[in-house]
Amino acid sequence: MTDDLLGALYARFGYNTLVVLAGTSLLGACAGLVGCFAVLRRRALTGDALAHAALPGLCLAFLVVGERSLPVLLAGAFLVGLLGTTCITLLRRWTRIKEDAAIGVVLSVFFALGLILRLAIQRSPATSDRAGLDAFLLGQAATMKAADVQLVGVAALGCLLVVLLFYKEFRLVAFDPEFAAAQGWPAVRLDLLLMGLIALTVVIGLPAVGVVLIAALLILPGAAARFWTDRLGPMLALAAVFGFCTGLVGSYLSSLFARLPTGPVIILVGTVVFLVSVLFAPRRGAVARALAQRCFRREVEERTLLRVLFDLAEPEWPHAAPILPERILERKAWSGRHLDRVLAAAAADGYLARDPAGHVVLTERGLERALQVVRGHRLWELYLTEYPEQAGATADLGNESVESVLPEDVIAALRARLSDTGRWPGLPGAQHIREAR
Amino acid sequence: MGPDAIPAELPLALRRIIVGVFCSVPCALLGCYLVLRRMSLLGDAISHAVLPGIAVAFLLTGRLTGMPIVLGAMAVGVLTAVLTQTIYRFGNVPEDASLGVVFASLFAVGVILLNRAARGTDLDPDCVLYGRFELTVLETEPVLGLRLPAVLTTMVPTLALTLFFIGVFWKELKVASFDPALASAMGLNATIVHYLLMGMVAAVTVASFEAVGSILVVAMLIVPAATAQLLTDRLGSMLLLASGVAVVAAVFGHLLSAEALFDSQMSAMMAVVAGAQFVLAVLFAPRYGVLSKILRTAQLALRIVAEDVLAALYRAEEARGAPAAAAVPAGWRGRLARWVLRRQGQVTNEAGELRLTAAGRRRAESLVRSHRLWEAYLAENIDLPLDHLHDAAERMEHYVGSELQKELEAELQRPGLDPHGKPIPPSQG
Numbered sequence: 059m060t061d062d063l064l065g066a067l068y069a070r071f072g073y074n075t076l077v078v079l080a081g082t083s084l085l086g087a088c089a090g091l092v093g094c095f096a097v098l099r100r101r102a103l104t105g106d107a108l109a110h111a112a113l114p115g116l117c118l119a120f121l122v123v124g125e126r127s128l129p130v131l132l133a134g135a136f137l138v139g140l141l142g143t144t145c146i147t148l149l150r151r152w153t154r155i156k157e158d159a160a161i162g163v164v165l166s167v168f169f170a171l172g173l174i175l176r177l178a179i180q181r182s183p184a185t186s187d188r189a190g191l192d193a194f195l196l197g198q199a200a201t202m203k204a205a206d207v208q209l210v211g212v213a214a215l216g217c218l219l220v221v222l223l224f225y226k227e228f229r230l231v232a233f234d235p236e237f238a239a240a241q242g243w244p245a246v247r248l249d250l251l252l253m254g255l256i257a258l259t260v261v262i263g264l265p266a267v268g269v270v271l272i273a274a275l276l277i278l279p280g281a282a283a284r285f286w287t288d289r290l291g292p293m294l295a296l297a298a299v300f301g302f303c304t305g306l307v308g309s310y311l312s313s314l315f316a317r318l319p320t321g322p323v324i325i326l327v328g329t330v331v332f333l334v335s336v337l338f339a340p341r342r343g344a345v346a347r348a349l350a351q352r353c354f355r356r357e358v359e360e361r362t363l364l365r366v367l368f369d370l371a372e373p374e375w376p377h378a379a380p381i382l383p384e385r386i387l388e389r390k391a392w393s394g395r396h397l398d399r400v401l402a403a404a405a406a407d408g409y410l411a412r413d414p415a416g417h418v419v420l421t422e423r424g425l426e427r428a429l430q431v432v433r434g435h436r437l438w439e440l441y442l443t444e445y446p447e448q449a450g451a452t453a454d455l456g457n458e459s460v461e462s463v464l465p466e467d468v469i470a471a472l473r474a475r476l477s478d479t480g481r482w483p484g485l486p487g488a489q490h491i492r493e494a495r
Numbered sequence: 496m497g498p499d500a501i502p503a504e505l506p507l508a509l510r511r512i513i514v515g516v517f518c519s520v521p522c523a524l525l526g527c528y529l530v531l532r533r534m535s536l537l538g539d540a541i542s543h544a545v546l547p548g549i550a551v552a553f554l555l556t557g558r559l560t561g562m563p564i565v566l567g568a569m570a571v572g573v574l575t576a577v578l579t580q581t582i583y584r585f586g587n588v589p590e591d592a593s594l595g596v597v598f599a600s601l602f603a604v605g606v607i608l609l610n611r612a613a614r615g616t617d618l619d620p621d622c623v624l625y626g627r628f629e630l631t632v633l634e635t636e637p638v639l640g641l642r643l644p645a646v647l648t649t650m651v652p653t654l655a656l657t658l659f660f661i662g663v664f665w666k667e668l669k670v671a672s673f674d675p676a677l678a679s680a681m682g683l684n685a686t687i688v689h690y691l692l693m694g695m696v697a698a699v700t701v702a703s704f705e706a707v708g709s710i711l712v713v714a715m716l717i718v719p720a721a722t723a724q725l726l727t728d729r730l731g732s733m734l735l736l737a738s739g740v741a742v743v744a745a746v747f748g749h750l751l752s753a754e755a756l757f758d759s760q761m762s763a764m765m766a767v768v769a770g771a772q773f774v775l776a777v778l779f780a781p782r783y784g785v786l787s788k789i790l791r792t793a794q795l796a797l798r799i800v801a802e803d804v805l806a807a808l809y810r811a812e813e814a815r816g817a818p819a820a821a822a823v824p825a826g827w828r829g830r831l832a833r834w835v836l837r838r839q840g841q842v843t844n845e846a847g848e849l850r851l852t853a854a855g856r857r858r859a860e861s862l863v864r865s866h867r868l869w870e871a872y873l874a875e876n877i878d879l880p881l882d883h884l885h886d887a888a889e890r891m892e893h894y895v896g897s898e899l900q901k902e903l904e905a906e907l908q909r910p911g912l913d914p915h916g917k918p919i920p921p922s923q924g
Contacts, residue, residue: 097592103536106595110710152785153777159721162535166714167770173625173763195621196606270624270710274599277592284588318610319620322603329600336582344585 090301111142113172197321515745546605572697
């Protein structure tokens, strides 16, 4: 069955395209994985500087060897890229230049040097055709030969394996390097290893994505994965998957448009994945948050309505008289339409009913609920009046009741105070009503 | 001149330099504020993010720049800053990563749009990276009786706008750059100034885009400003120096990229020349340069060794009651120190041994005075055992000048002896 599948794929895409797709998918997975750590260690933009600095490295390597041999070119890119990041570190350490300016200077000046070298190579008749250096600016996966793709694929796989092997150590160093060092882990060497992996990933991404955009491939999958989970393990796995799909779909799409550089297409696919995560991820996504926000607002409105109804009915307690809607508006500045909506929702929940004259009557369920709400509200009110300085430290002010937030004895004291001042509402036979939890 | 006469054309070299100056100076000026506020990379991001707008404009008008686009770019600049903030706050993504996401995606969109738009035209899509400087200086228009490069009709107003912006908001920019909290407390709306600055950065990016492209604009934004930061502490000087660096970059960028020499891209060469000036500043800046710091440290070390020699000679004299030799630090530092002291006339070489001259004795007395006063001060105010006092005083004695000596004396009520019982030499008036 696998043979049939492979056969069908070969027939559809051709061997070359398949190889390129495989290579860029592995690259994407590696970039997603390594990129998570890069972002955690705040190294994302250093990766960008490294990529830009790699351009003169590519050109110099070509001048040294005289032919386009990808391993040599990438080795040159790696070395000069590391030189660039070393310059950044030295600038930070020896001068008053801050990190962002150091990155900017190294990035732009090295890139400019690279452009000059590239032009010199292009203009020289001896070397012009064989350089293929243009492909490295914005990426051109299609110019990669099978051997090149294999190199990229193997290197990406190697990076993946190293990350998996050192997963626990990297996790520790990424989140708390001082603690790791204090515990005896070789934090500096682990950090260097991580930096080396980032550099390697950047460099092997150059043929497919190009100098300008490779840093984004490191950032996007991890940033997208961040919206789906809080835990590092799942986030890494998800980032690798997102990166894999990005590389796959991106290079496939760009193969359909011959003269388009592959880098921007791959990054666009990554951006789409990111945007989808931003909007539609459960819980953290924009849509989910907006829905949750709306739900919460509705709930608060309902509570407020019940409280107001209760306050209005309290003088004739326990007789639940019908209430004019206008009287509610005296206490709560809603528009007429807004009030109608809230009333309708509460009626749907079974808390109240409208009599033929349009007055509002609390049902028994509504009474019980209103009691809960009012008690919770008054406890909060008293607490915040008595201990305003605690309010800042108390986490969940949105909670209906203080029970889940304050200790028992404080609540008992507050309740006693309320009872004394006649502000603790009760229903005859209401002992069965539990306090709101 | 008859009605058919062609207006005079400036020589090519001059045109190149003028275009170079007009696209790099506004960037250098605004870049000073970016560098001071540690926002260089936001400038980098904005210069990439304006690309989709430029592509759309090219689709519509066939030109890469023009005043309407410059104004539209200002909105894009603000948008980029806003988007970055949104992703950072909303998505829990660290600030630098959210910056990377925004500008990379906008740049990718821009490249693809421009690529499609450039089909059938002679526009090289890679020009988004490095511009088409050589072509822009060739496209001229008649202006005021001269044929000037067409791009100047966008660049000159942009420079004027930049100068106007900096002039009008001079105080606000200054305070907001150095102390945003103070700016807000003073009622200056630091946020508005921030977004206006981003808008201006977008505007100069677009104005210079045709000439130098996205990435080299970053060089013009950051490198002259960083160079100036190494050379001065004052904002006004920084702006002037950054502009100077930009002008030099334009001039030498032209000279080095001319056909005779490297026959290269002027935009890239300008960036490299700016980078070379930066390296020179890093090494040789009078106060903040690396070599200057090394030199000053070496001078200090030498002075300390020399003073140690003087103090040792004095103590030897004191012990013997007569001029005497003393153990002197060996090695090349010791020899150098002795040579310097001889040249300063503070020691002489008598019969192969070192002796203090009158001047040397005075200086040594002052040193020993500092040393012993400091010991007395420490003994009085800090509970240190006697044998701990000497080392601390050994270090401090080089930094206690006559002013501090007077203060110590007053504080200690004119002591005659140090804690070890040695006499404190009196001051020389």
